[in-house]
Amino acid sequence: RNLIVSIAMFMSFSGLFLLNLSTSFESLVLVAILVGMSTGIGVVLMLITIVEEIPRENRGFAMGFFNMALYLGLGVGPAVEGVVIENFGYNIAFQTAGAVPLIGLLLFSIIPRLKK
Numbered sequence: 564r565n566l567i568v569s570i571a572m573f574m575s576f577s578g579l580f581l582l583n584l585s586t587s588f589e590s591l592v593l594v595a596i597l598v599g600m601s602t603g604i605g606v607v608l609m610l611i612t613i614v615e616e617i618p619r620e621n622r623g624f625a626m627g628f629f630n631m632a633l634y635l636g637l638g639v640g641p642a643v644e645g646v647v648i649e650n651f652g653y654n655i656a657f658q659t660a661g662a663v664p665l666i667g668l669l670l671f672s673i674i675p676r677l678k679k
Contacts, residue, residue, distance in 0.1 A: 571605030572668040580661035
């Protein structure tokens with residue numbers, strides 16, 4: 564399951580990074596499908612992983628915290644990207660947005676190793 568989550572995070576990074584390179588409607592749709600699939604697959608599997616890793620008495624808190632962080636990111640992300648677009652342009656904005664799942668992928672790879 565962790566491999567699939569990692570693939571989904573890489574798909575998200577790739578899709579967001581490639582979004583600014585879309586020059587036609589068809590390529591934009593393909594990139595949007597890539598980002599949508601990564602979100603649909605990744606979020607569900609990350610929730611399952613959280614439920615399996617967290618002790619039973621803390622699952623409600625962990626699920627609530629995950630959803631809070633998810634929706635906080637969905638709210639704050641566009642606001643930050645608006646400032647980035649205003650100051651640096653669309654290309655940099657989509658590249659930095661693509662860096663977020665890449666950083667998440669690195670953390671997702673490193674943190675379980677620290678636990679052992």
